[in-house]
Amino acid sequence: MSDSPQDPSDRSDPNGDDPKRKPREKKQRSFWRELPILIIVALLLSFLLQTFVARVYLIPSESMEPTLHGCAGCTGDRIVVEKIGYRFGEPEPGDVVVFRGPDSWNSEFVSTRSSNTIARGAQEIGSLIGVVAPDENDLVKRVIATGGQTVECCDDQGRVLVDGKPLDETYITMDFPFTPGTLTCDTELKSGRCFSPVTVPEGNIWVMGDNRSNSADSRFHVSDELMGTVPVDNVIGKAFLIALPPSRWGSIDSPNIQGQ
Template sequence: MSESGSEDDEPTLTERATPADEPAKAGKPPKKKRPFWVELPILIVIAFGLTFLIQTFIAKVYYVPSGSMEQTLHGTTSGGDRILANKVVYDFGDPQPGDVIVFSGPPTWAPEARIPGPSNWFGQVVQSLGSVVGIAPPNEKDYVKRVIATGGQTVMCCDSTGNVVVNGHSLDEPYIYEPIEFIPGQLDCTTTQMSRRCFGPITVPDGQLWVMGDHRSDSADSSYQCQGLPAGSGAQCQGPIPVDNVIGKAVFIVMPPSRWGTISSPDLDAGW
């Protein structure tokens, strides 16, 4: 007879208890998976929250309300482009001539689009949510224009060929659409019958920008209210905007899909 505690009394490998044989720990029942109809609202809230943060600090989608930037950007009469404005790029430098920017118009600027607000609380909620993803009508005081001159530069129109001039340099602007008529010697900036393109010269104050729409005959921009009037007439242009009013640089057309593409920003003062 073997002694107590001998190796014959040791359980074999197959006899030893396995984790599967051990009872489940008390107080920790298996987790139940939430049904999809419960998870869906949570996912929607998270998605809207992330979208809000991205559009507040990094980039935002804007609706183009008017035709002032045709053909570069289509306004509501041509479908209404949605554009992506980079809000970070100007944290590392100021806007440059040629950039297409989104900005808040000064209080004295005339709105280019009359946009009636919602008449009830439900409409206001829908508009607020829609503005987060760029599908709601835009703020009537937000504008999209191209930078033509920066602080310290002198801008005027026009030279003998009808081009805008900055610091004595004639600008090459291939993006201009349907410019106002200009006929040297007949309808220009030196004759009695002055072209409506003519304005200035005007020196842009430091910390400000002279901006114009690509559709020069249909843009309430910096030159608005003084075009077609000789220098010294006393006419006051709508004028430049503060750099601090700039929201971001327009970099991409995101809607409609047929219009997907980058927004060009030629270097207008290259080689000066």
């Protein structure tokens, strides 16, 4: 047995580990094992955003032409509706809003859900994350008058009046004919624009489509228990952006139609 000093390089850890050996790198988790977690997180974030911040809606009809495009059998605009603003304030005249139609407005509503249980379940899940339209009577119109205001049509130029003052509605390009002296609200054959004064109850709004000649709005439901008005509580949010198609991308104006 030799008494010569041991070469430090020959020393080894009592536990059998080589001090020169590099620490073992932790094995990275497989992408395919992380993918389900990423999907769940993405769906959860989408659900939270759609529920509390903003949601995308499809325009299915022509009632808001030319501001918003939609028609049977075509690709309608997809609009972004923000939900935060009305948590701190209420809709203003000129705003384009999405709202749940009151019960009396549901007579023409047709469910979009499949009769197949599995397919219907998938549609409901898709609705929660915003990839499928909700199965409810959600409508989009423009706010014309708010609680306490009186709305009617028309003055001698065929304009809608709120508290006796005509509105500045430059966005309207489609409306019923109105010809002073021939076809007005005072002639024997009345213009389709005409409707009697309605005082909007507090907490409600009066809404109309920009396509005045083809919109089942507050005028169409004036005989119901709310006189055609919509409770502010039914308002989901304010439409502020056309997201799709790309050729239609742009903001949605909220002009000061009452000039106040």
